[in-house]
Amino acid sequence: MSLMEVLRGLGRAVAHEIRTFRGALYRRIALDPADERSVVREFHRLYFDARAFDMTWRNTYFMGHAVLKCPLDLWLYQEMLHSVRPAVIVETGTAFGGSALYLASICDLLGAGRVVTIDVVERRGAPAHPRITYVRGSSVDPNVVARVRSEIGGTSPVVVLLDSDHRRDHVLAELEAYAPLVSPGSYLVVEDTNLNGHPVEPDHGPGPMEAVEAFLARHPEFAHDAGMDKFLLTFNPQGYLKRLR
Numbered sequence: 001m002s003l004m005e006v007l008r009g010l011g012r013a014v015a016h017e018i019r020t021f022r023g024a025l026y027r028r029i030a031l032d033p034a035d036e037r038s039v040v041r042e043f044h045r046l047y048f049d050a051r052a053f054d055m056t057w058r059n060t061y062f063m064g065h066a067v068l069k070c071p072l073d074l075w076l077y078q079e080m081l082h083s084v085r086p087a088v089i090v091e092t093g094t095a096f097g098g099s100a101l102y103l104a105s106i107c108d109l110l111g112a113g114r115v116v117t118i119d120v121v122e123r124r125g126a127p128a129h130p131r132i133t134y135v136r137g138s139s140v141d142p143n144v145v146a147r148v149r150s151e152i153g154g155t156s157p158v159v160v161l162l163d164s165d166h167r168r169d170h171v172l173a174e175l176e177a178y179a180p181l182v183s184p185g186s187y188l189v190v191e192d193t194n195l196n197g198h199p200v201e202p203d204h205g206p207g208p209m210e211a212v213e214a215f216l217a218r219h220p221e222f223a224h225d226a227g228m229d230k231f232l233l234t235f236n237p238q239g240y241l242k243r244l245r
């Protein structure tokens with residue numbers, strides 16, 4: 001490559017960065033941040049409620065298996081798993097098994113890790129995968145918690161994802177039962193903190209967000225990882241709890 005070609009390439013890269021910066025600067029000056037937040041909130045509601053028309057998260061599949069999640073959160077999971085490289089991922093709330101299969105497939109790509117997934121209901125058609133262990137029962141049943149502990153054994157790191165019954169008291173009970181299993185530097189994710197008007201389903205009643213608030217007030221060893229807000233839209237606002245120590 002000649003010097004002229006290198007300089008031309010450099011010029012294009014600099015011009016591109018200036019255009020990007022100009023756009024961002026214009027947005028900062030011309031748009032009220034409150035308007036931006038309102039756009040995100042309205043899109044969040046639109047995306048969430050479209051499930052009523054068999055769209056968005058009620059019509060999302062991983063390798064043919066239903067996943068009841070926003071794809072942006074699945075991408076955050078992929079990044080989180082790549083950085084933590086867990087030995088075990090515990091998921092409460094299996095549903096159709098699509099999320100467990102997604103997590104197990106990321107473990108395949110990483111070459112390590114397994115998924116222990118819990119549900120009260122057994123559904124036909126859940127995917128079989130050598131890295132997935134299905135546990136039947138309530139996530140807060142002490143026998144189930146003991147079974148999960150024995151599945152983990154002495155291995156680490158451990159990631160925990162809470163996605164079962166979304167009422168506050170249940171989520172809080174799950175948080176107290178499963179938080180001790182999470183390794184320092186790893187994550188405890190509380191799903192669907194968007195419920196109860198944050199910003200969807202205002203009539204839900206106290207849910208995951210209220211459980212997170214109560215939990216964090218007495219567990220300073222966990223804090224929300226604000227880096228997980230980077231895609232603007234997440235079904236788990238304030239829900240990506242990182243264990244600090």
Ligand SMILES: C[S@@+](CC[C@H](N)C(=O)[O-])C[C@H]1O[C@@H](n2cnc3c(N)ncnc32)[C@H](O)[C@@H]1O
Nearest residue numbers: 067068093095099119120121138139163164165
């Ligand atoms: C939101 S769905 C899980 C979605 C799944 N993780 C996904 O992303 O596709 C919630 C699931 O939690 C289960 N569930 C409800 N109460 C539960 C409990 N006490 N213990 C375990 N699972 C429960 C339900 O049967 C349901 O399948």
